[in-house]
Amino acid sequence: MKNTPVGLAHVAIPAGNFTETVDFYKDLGFNPVVMHEFSCILNNGNCYLEIYRRRTDEKQAGAIDHIALQSNDIDAAYEEIVDLGYTVVTDGIESNEMFAPRSNRFFIFLGPNNERIEFAQVK
Incomplete structure (x- = not known):
């Protein structure tokens, strides 16, 4: 892949007890x-966690929801993932402004075991 990730953006964890x-x-x-x-981004060094209130239709509490990889060129990465034939599960490239100042553009696709992988480009 030409537009390889440049690092881990975050790991998302659904929480049964959000505050705990x-x-x-x-x-x-x-x-x-x-x-x-309903959600919190936490940081330690260059590691980010996204903790969010688990919804009943989602994975059990504590299961990792997705792995987010950081991209320097989200548009090129998206084109390449589509060209490689991977299944994109978001509506193309989406934007998440609610986590400002760490707003980002992202897309999520499925890996070979149906794992959810996000490519994110943080503004």
């Missing part, structure tokens, strides 16, 4: 970067 989960990762040295009533 956020507090647990805070105790491990993670600091909240962005906090909403």
Whole structure:
């Protein structure tokens, strides 16, 4: 792949008990970067976690929802993933402005085991 990822953007974890989960990762040295009533981005060094309130139709609490890889050129990466025939599960490239100041453009596709992989380009 020409437009390879340049690093890990974040790991998303659905939480059965949102407050307890956020507090647990805070105790491990993670600091909240962005906090909403239903989701939180935490940081420790160059590692980011996205903790969100689990919805009943989603995976069990604690299961990793997706792995997000950082991209320097999201448009080229998207074209290449589509050309390679991978299944994109988002509506093309989407934008997530609610996590400002870490707003990003992203898309999610399926890996060979139906794992969800996100490519994200942070503004």
